[in-house]
Amino acid sequence: MPKILILEDDYKMGAELRQFFTNRNFTCDQVYDGLLFFKQIELEEYDLYILDVNVPGLNGLEVCKRVRQSNRAIPILMLTAYSAVDDKVTALEFGADDYLVKPFHLEELMARVNALLRRSAHSVIEETHIFQIEDLNINTADQKVTRSGKEIILTPKEYKLLELLASAQGRTVSKQTIASKVWDINFETGTNTIEVYINYLRNKVDKGFDRPLIQTRAGFGYYLK
Structure with missing residues (x-):
């Protein structure tokens, strides 16, 4: 109604x-x-x-x-x-x-x-946009994430980081871009905040699954495989 x-x-x-x-x-x-x-x-x-x-x-x-x-x-x-x-x-x-x-x-x-x-x-x-990477499903309309049909509960920052990686469609996303898009700050080489949140995502998105999706390109950034 x-x-x-x-x-x-x-x-x-x-x-x-x-x-x-x-x-x-x-x-x-x-x-x-x-x-x-x-x-x-x-x-x-x-x-x-x-x-x-x-x-x-x-x-x-x-x-x-x-x-x-x-x-x-x-x-x-x-x-x-x-x-x-x-x-x-x-x-x-x-x-x-x-x-x-x-x-x-x-x-x-x-x-x-x-x-x-x-x-x-x-x-x-x-x-409404749905990202599908392997068995990972990201629905941007309701910010719902599932893998193999199981819902994954993310914090707002974790979700924003995951959606940013998904929207790159396999391309590497630099730490500078992540800092700007997710935290609205300029990247500082002395901080490990991005690495910490990548680990949070890996524990929720990849842990317990045979095929890890969140990948690191050393010296460049991160991407979803």
Whole structure:
């Protein structure tokens, strides 16, 4: 059941929209100003946002812009009383996926919402990536790792290191690259942090299996065979 969050300060319109979506098997919540919007999304996860532009606290355009700074995937539909081309362009430049001018027909709104949800679902499927190395399976969608069907529990850093090695598709990954991508630091020759985490991975990924997958290329780095 899709969940929608509506930012709309018109109580009557908000109630009408909530009822409309509820009758079509959606879960629908409403907030009345932009500041409450961000408090609400800390409490609940949603599949789509509908944002009115002219609301108190923080207007819909600014809300859209801030959302896009941390979440590029969730569909956003803007509602506004303004029909000027410049207003539409601004909304799209701020990250909105679609734009609907008031007054509008509810069925048109429904069609646009369904289109955005279909597009979003398709994008999620496209972004799902599964790495398969021998009997090792890494699903980047849910960060789940299995080997020979047995789940391997990794810490966030261990997982990030393993995914980095897998994404190299057999090529050697240097310590400099690992330090930059996994720890966001410049490599220092005096630290053995990378070696320690490689050993952690070997104990979890290779130990107990006949064929070791994590390989060292002396003087260069590491790779998955």
